Amino acid sequence: MADAFTLQRRRRAIHGWLLLAPSLVMLTAFAFYPSAATLWASLFSRGTRRRPAEFIGLENYGRLFDDPTFWLVATNNLLYAGVTIPLSIALALVMALWADARIPARSFVRTAYFTPTVLPMIAAANLWLFFYTPGFGVLDRIGGLFGAASVNWLGQPETALWAVSAVTVWKEAGFFMIFYLAALQTIPPDLREAAAIEGAGRWTYTRRVVLPLLMPTTLFILVNAMINSVKLIDHLFILTRGGPSDASKLILYYVWENAFAFFDRPAAAAMTVLVLAGLGTLAALQFLVIDRRTHYR
Amino acid sequence: MPEPQPAPGTAPAPTSTPGDAPADLPVDAPFVEAAGLTRQWNGAGGVADVSLAIPRGGFVSILGPSGCGKSTLLRLLAGLETPQAGSIRIDGRDMTHAPAAARGLSMVFQSYALFPHLSVAENILFGMRVRRAPRAERAARLAEAVAMLGLEGLERRRPAELSGGQRQRVALARAVVSGHPLCLMDEPLSNLDAKLRHSVRRDIKALQRRLGLTVVYVTHDQTEAMSLSDIVVLMRAGRVEQIAPPAALYAAPVSIFAAEFVGEPPMAMVQGAALGMPGRVVGIRPEKLRLAAPGAGDLTGRVVDVEFLGAGSRVVIEHAAARGLVASVAGAAGLAPGTEIGLCLPEDDRVLFDALTGRAERGPQQDRGAQDRQTGPRDGRKAPSPQPPEPQQSNL
Ligand SMILES: Nc1ncnc2c1ncn2[C@@H]1O[C@H](COP(=O)(O)OP(=O)(O)OP(=O)(O)O)[C@@H](O)[C@H]1O
Ligand SMILES: [Mg+2]
Numbered sequence: 001m002a003d004a005f006t007l008q009r010r011r012r013a014i015h016g017w018l019l020l021a022p023s024l025v026m027l028t029a030f031a032f033y034p035s036a037a038t039l040w041a042s043l044f045s046r047g048t049r050r051r052p053a054e055f056i057g058l059e060n061y062g063r064l065f066d067d068p069t070f071w072l073v074a075t076n077n078l079l080y081a082g083v084t085i086p087l088s089i090a091l092a093l094v095m096a097l098w099a100d101a102r103i104p105a106r107s108f109v110r111t112a113y114f115t116p117t118v119l120p121m122i123a124a125a126n127l128w129l130f131f132y133t134p135g136f137g138v139l140d141r142i143g144g145l146f147g148a149a150s151v152n153w154l155g156q157p158e159t160a161l162w163a164v165s166a167v168t169v170w171k172e173a174g175f176f177m178i179f180y181l182a183a184l185q186t187i188p189p190d191l192r193e194a195a196a197i198e199g200a201g202r203w204t205y206t207r208r209v210v211l212p213l214l215m216p217t218t219l220f221i222l223v224n225a226m227i228n229s230v231k232l233i234d235h236l237f238i239l240t241r242g243g244p245s246d247a248s249k250l251i252l253y254y255v256w257e258n259a260f261a262f263f264d265r266p267a268a269a270a271m272t273v274l275v276l277a278g279l280g281t282l283a284a285l286q287f288l289v290i291d292r293r294t295h296y297r
Numbered sequence: 298m299p300e301p302q303p304a305p306g307t308a309p310a311p312t313s314t315p316g317d318a319p320a321d322l323p324v325d326a327p328f329v330e331a332a333g334l335t336r337q338w339n340g341a342g343g344v345a346d347v348s349l350a351i352p353r354g355g356f357v358s359i360l361g362p363s364g365c366g367k368s369t370l371l372r373l374l375a376g377l378e379t380p381q382a383g384s385i386r387i388d389g390r391d392m393t394h395a396p397a398a399a400r401g402l403s404m405v406f407q408s409y410a411l412f413p414h415l416s417v418a419e420n421i422l423f424g425m426r427v428r429r430a431p432r433a434e435r436a437a438r439l440a441e442a443v444a445m446l447g448l449e450g451l452e453r454r455r456p457a458e459l460s461g462g463q464r465q466r467v468a469l470a471r472a473v474v475s476g477h478p479l480c481l482m483d484e485p486l487s488n489l490d491a492k493l494r495h496s497v498r499r500d501i502k503a504l505q506r507r508l509g510l511t512v513v514y515v516t517h518d519q520t521e522a523m524s525l526s527d528i529v530v531l532m533r534a535g536r537v538e539q540i541a542p543p544a545a546l547y548a549a550p551v552s553i554f555a556a557e558f559v560g561e562p563p564m565a566m567v568q569g570a571a572l573g574m575p576g577r578v579v580g581i582r583p584e585k586l587r588l589a590a591p592g593a594g595d596l597t598g599r600v601v602d603v604e605f606l607g608a609g610s611r612v613v614i615e616h617a618a619a620r621g622l623v624a625s626v627a628g629a630a631g632l633a634p635g636t637e638i639g640l641c642l643p644e645d646d647r648v649l650f651d652a653l654t655g656r657a658e659r660g661p662q663q664d665r666g667a668q669d670r671q672t673g674p675r676d677g678r679k680a681p682s683p684q685p686p687e688p689q690q691s692n693l
Contacts, residue, residue, distance in 0.1 A: 193377050194410035198424030198475070199398035208423075212414040 035276060042269035053266075060270040070271070072246055073254045076161055080250055081229035084168045089221055091173040093214070096180030097206065110181070117175040125235035128167045132239070154240050157247035164248045167235050172228060176221045183217040184210070223283055230275060251275055326389060328353035328511050329479065334373055334383035337535070343369045344535045346383070351513065351528070353478075356505055358522035359515045361532035362558070367515045370532070371481050374513060376400050387479065402479040403472035407487055409464050411456040411471075418452040421470045442470040445504070462493045469501065473508060480505075483515045498525060519559050523547065531555055547582075549648065553655040556580045556648060562611065562623045569652060571596060571618035572642065577658070578650040585646035586624040588612065594639035598622060600632045614638065
């Protein structure tokens with residue numbers, strides 16, 4: 001009897017592992033192993049033909065902390081995140097509230113807002129290149145109508161980072177709007193009517209009912225926006241290449257430069273590990289702290 | 298479930314009781330008055346040309362089959378829907394185009410419409426917070442409402458952590474805490490099981506009495522409407538079929554539709570030809586139908602089924618010229634299915650309808666219902682008459 005029972009259990013266990021296997025294999029091959037390998041690589045010196053790589057502990061990290069460019073790039077990325085995350089979320093929310101209201105040509109509005117998301121980042125960057133180009137770019141043309149001087153948005157250190165951020169906000173807001181729209185649709189319409197009968201105006205209803213009910217969505221979007229603020233750098237390749245004088249350089253771009261332009265793999269690995277650690281901590285914090293205070297049905 | 302009987306005490310007073318004030322004095326003016334209300338979608342659905350008057354402190358049910366426009370009518374009164382024609386007066390003021398919040402009413406939704414992210418206390422106080430009522434007043438009113446509806450100890454829970462009946466009571470508490478004299482309810486009990494429905498029904502009625510609320514109550518359940526209300530507004534396909542106190546609606550339906558909608562089981566309909574009254578349909582309530590020996594009564598039918606209900610039995614009878622023939626008899630009937638049986642339809646208890654139009658013909662006993670329909674709803678409780686309703690002639 002006991003044997004049959006054990007057999008049964010074993011069979012179930014095998015069944016479970018089989019079901020897990022595909023994602024386990026994929027995750028191991030493309031996430032776990034690369035992360036571990038990166039961590040490992042960050043502890044070794046840069047190998048050359050004459051001097052093979054050797055274990056040097058945390059020396060790569062030390063070198064990184066002494067590198068002023070790393071700090072500049074980190075600051076840039078913080079500014080970039082600090083601007084793009086709140087702006088894209090706020091814009092997404094406003095657009096969703098508007099596109100959810102009873103307005104004419106509602107589906108057209110929704111489609112229009114969503115279009116940037118469908119474009120590849122490279123295409124979007126090329127589009128914005130036309131906007132930003134000094135002289136005949138759209139922005140300069142419009143500025144020219146009002147007598148403003150031509151501005152080289154991408155070419156001067158003071159504006160380059162903000163110009164790049166604008167593209168990201170433009171690209172991401174439509175995507176986040178879709179999540180907000182979906183969440184708005186799950187709010188039963190009689191809540192609005194109940195609030196209206198209680199004397200709540202449009203703004204009170206939004207602030208007291210809609211926004212709290214959107215909190216779970218906001219949290220989800222926040223995590224995504226945060227990850228994207230590190231991950232989404234494709235447009236840098238088209239727009240500024242991190243310049244001028246590193247003014248618009250972001251961490252991931254710098255990692256790429258280290259790895260594939262300067263061939264300093266250990267430095268790139270160390271930076272990657274730092275980014276991973278930072279993002280992981282933030283995500284954990286968000287889910288543990290904010291999650292407890294948001295309402296889930 | 299006891300049948301709503303046309304008891305003498307609940308019969309409406311005659312129109313011209315000496316103590317009655319003239320209709321144009323504000324004392325007697327209806328609290329809520331709708332005239333010619335129309336709201337349709339592409340010329341279909343909704344309600345068309347609905348007029349009704351609701352006295353202050355009255356309990357009015359809007360009754361009708363699914364899709365007949367009950368919710369639309371209620372939402373028009375609430376201001377959640379704008380009428381295409383007609384007007385609404387509440388407490389003497391024209392409210393046709395006033396926003397919902399300005400009408401001084403509260404509403405209990407079929408789905409309760411509780412705010413899922415707020416606790417019970419916050420839900421109940423939502424309106425007061427919006428109106429920025431002082432903290433002390435809020436606390437006092439909350440305590441009062443919570444005690445009134447037996448929600449003690451649940452103040453901090455979220456709606457998701459409550460049972461259906463508790464949610465229902467929170468919705469009621471939110472409605473009463475506002476202090477508005479008018480409360481609209483859209484099928485508030487439809488999500489509850491049968492037992493709970495009975496107890497919450499009593500709670501609602503007790504609350505209405507205690508606070509002197511004017512309640513407009515939408516339901517598709519005729520027992521609910523009959524047992525709760527002073528006045529029933531029976532609707533059919535977007536129009537008012539009959540407005541009458543429950544007893545009058547039961548005794549004197551204005552149409553075959555009304556007769557067959559009200560009562561459990563509803564009125565039986567016999568083709569007039571079988572009773573020597575061609576061109577008519579004869580209605581008879583189950584408790585008025587008398588059983589007799591085969592061949593002895595007005596009709597001879599066949600017993601299909603006997604349902605024993607404890608105190609009495611229902612005998613379901615089949616006859617070619619009739620539908621819905623049921624006789625309520627005391628005790629066990631002792632009849633086997635298939636038996637032939639005679640049926641007596643006492644002349645006085647027959648309700649006559651025109652076979653073509655389906656409208657009731659005005660017999661002596663139907664004047665009462667017809668009169669109620671013309672004069673608008675009246676509050677039966679205000680002028681209880683100890684005597685059985687007098688025949689129409691003595692009033693003239
Ligand atoms: N927003 C709307 N658009 C189009 N038609 C509508 C709308 N609201 C209601 N109707 C139509 O009006 C009619 C009455 O609807 P209503 O909701 O008032 O019915 P009801 O009597 O409350 O029914 P139920 O008992 O099923 O709730 C229905 O035929 C419905 O299809
Ligand atoms: Mg309805």
